[in-house]
Amino acid sequence: MDLLDNEKNIRDGIPEKMIKSLYDFPGQFKAAENIMLKQKFSFDKKFKNALILGVGNSAQTAYRSIDSLQMNKSNIPIILNSKPDIPSWADKDTLVIAVSHSGNSIEVLRAVDEALDLGTEIFAITTDGKLKEKAASNKNITIIDYDIDVISRMATGYFYVFIVDILNKAGAIDICSDRKDCLLGIDWNEVESALLDFSKELAPDVKTYKNPAKRTAINLFNNVPIIYGSNRLTETVCFRLKNQICLNSKNFAHFNTMPEMDHGEISAWEMRHELRNKFFVLFISDKDSRIATKTRIEILKGILMEKRITFEEIMLEGPSDAVKVFNGILLADWTSVYLAVLNKVDPTITRLPDLMKTRFERVSSSGSTPNILDL
Numbered sequence: 001m002d003l004l005d006n007e008k009n010i011r012d013g014i015p016e017k018m019i020k021s022l023y024d025f026p027g028q029f030k031a032a033e034n035i036m037l038k039q040k041f042s043f044d045k046k047f048k049n050a051l052i053l054g055v056g057n058s059a060q061t062a063y064r065s066i067d068s069l070q071m072n073k074s075n076i077p078i079i080l081n082s083k084p085d086i087p088s089w090a091d092k093d094t095l096v097i098a099v100s101h102s103g104n105s106i107e108v109l110r111a112v113d114e115a116l117d118l119g120t121e122i123f124a125i126t127t128d129g130k131l132k133e134k135a136a137s138n139k140n141i142t143i144i145d146y147d148i149d150v151i152s153r154m155a156t157g158y159f160y161v162f163i164v165d166i167l168n169k170a171g172a173i174d175i176c177s178d179r180k181d182c183l184l185g186i187d188w189n190e191v192e193s194a195l196l197d198f199s200k201e202l203a204p205d206v207k208t209y210k211n212p213a214k215r216t217a218i219n220l221f222n223n224v225p226i227i228y229g230s231n232r233l234t235e236t237v238c239f240r241l242k243n244q245i246c247l248n249s250k251n252f253a254h255f256n257t258m259p260e261m262d263h264g265e266i267s268a269w270e271m272r273h274e275l276r277n278k279f280f281v282l283f284i285s286d287k288d289s290r291i292a293t294k295t296r297i298e299i300l301k302g303i304l305m306e307k308r309i310t311f312e313e314i315m316l317e318g319p320s321d322a323v324k325v326f327n328g329i330l331l332a333d334w335t336s337v338y339l340a341v342l343n344k345v346d347p348t349i350t351r352l353p354d355l356m357k358t359r360f361e362r363v364s365s366s367g368s369t370p371n372i373l374d375l
Contacts, residue, residue, distance in 0.1 A: 004214045004338055010204040013341040015348045018248075019204075021154035022337065025330055026195030028157025029188040035146055035158075036165045043121075043170050047095040050078045050172045051086060052163065053111045054099035057243045058152060061329065062099075062159035064239055066167075068232035069321050073174045078167065084110035092119040095170050097163055098141075101152035103129020106361070116140060125162050151348060153247060156240075156329060161188075186322050194323045195330055202334040212314070213331055216282070217338035219312050220245070223280035227255040228300070230293045233321055234284040237328030241284070244336035248347035251339060258296050266300070269307050281311035286324065 003009050011019065052063055063080045081087065084107045090096075096115045100108045103126040112134060115122055124135045125144045135143035144162050148155070167173045201211060208214040225245060229238040238255040245253040256265055269276065281304055283297060297313075304311050314331070318324040340347040 003342060004208050004211075004218065007204045010338070010341055013344070013346075014337055015346065017151060018154075018337060018348050021151050022330075022333055023199065024150070025154065025157060025333070026192045026199060028155070029161055029186075029326075030192050031148075032146070032158045032161035033188050035144070036161060039144065039165075041142055041169070045093070045121075047076060047170055047172060048091075048093040049076050049089070050095040050097065050167060050170070051090055051115070052078065052080045052097045052099065053082075053086075053108045053115075054080060054159075055082045055105050055107050056101075056153060057240070057247060058101065058154070058156045058159050059099040060243075061156045061236065061240045062163055064232075064236040065156070065160050065325055065329075066164055066173075068236045068325055074172065075174060076172050078172060081111060083107060086111050086114045086118075090115065090118060090120065094118070094120050095167075095172060096120045096122040097125065097166055098122060098131060099125045099159055099163070100129065100131050101127055101150075101155050103127065103131035103133075105131075106357070106364075109134070112141075123166050125159065153244070154333070157326070186320075190319075191322055191326060194318060195326060198327050198330060202331065213334035214338050216312065216314065216331075216335045217342060219310075220251070220280055220282070220335070220339055221342045224278050225251070225253040225282055226279050227253060227282045227284060228261060228297075229255065229257040229284045230289055230297060231257075231286055233325050234286050234289075234316065234328070236325055237284045237316065237332055240329050241282075241332035241335065244332050245339060247350065247353075248333075248336040249339035249343055250345045251343060258293065258300070262296065262300075266303070269303065269309065273308070276307060276309055279309065281309060283311060283313040284328065285313055285315050287315050287317050 052059070054060065054063065060080065060082070079087070098108050098112050109130055112122060112131065116138065119140070122141045123144060124131050124141050125146070126132050127145065127147055132143060132145065135141040146158055146162070148158065164173070168175060200206070202213045208218065225242070227238045227242055229235040235257045238257065242253045242255040245251050285297060301311065316324040316328045318327055337347050
């Protein structure tokens, strides 16, 4: 599409804050490392489990990234909780990490109150809001205050480093990498360098035929993306791309992983042809996947071809799993923004999530059962 080959059109369609967030992503990890090196906290107890309180794109992507990188070995169960109620098994021996960029996520705040009642040790990762106020007035909450002006869903790099460093110092995870001299077993200078190199391929001034993010956005335009991964690493990227397409591009998307989708969802491709035409399948693959996984992908491609369903495959590459997954996240972010340009929408506006939050707060404060006509 000519629209994406015109850099002025792209910059006119994307607010500067979003462009800055995209360009700043490679440096987030090193910046977060420097913040954590200045933190002075230690642990004098062993935890039975850890609970990460977080809703939204960045917190979930960071958690999935932690789970997908094989250099981290968990010593205790580590669970992500996105509900306002904490699990019944949580107690004073549970390490709680509350993640809310704004500090005003309702679910996180309510879960923090429940955790405080149990006497748990809580770390709060936030820039402002009610969570920061709670931390300032409660000795059981240690705050990681990064005070960075970034769109909340674009803060994944910060969240990843903050969460993993806390878990590592608490003994919840061990770093299995041979890079013991580096924080979290990763040389963030190397990661930043790799991401900066990849960023040059994705930038607005790079023509479509050379730019993988622009090409993918064009393929997804006027379609419903169905995104398939094949392992934990690719699942993280699939999750990120699906959510960024929904948030930034205002375009519905769906994701799943193999082999799970082989046992149920695959049957849906028997749908009528006029319905199948509405979908575009995108495979996110890892060049280092097992042979059995690659075989499953090739078999599914064959089935899709028989059903006349269009698809594309993106191969994640890099010298390490960390580079692969963060390259994938960067590609997902740029793709969703270019799709927003094609859809002629502002990727920074979150009208429906804001409306949902406003109406929910109104109903919650009234204490009454809502009537749909009143909302």
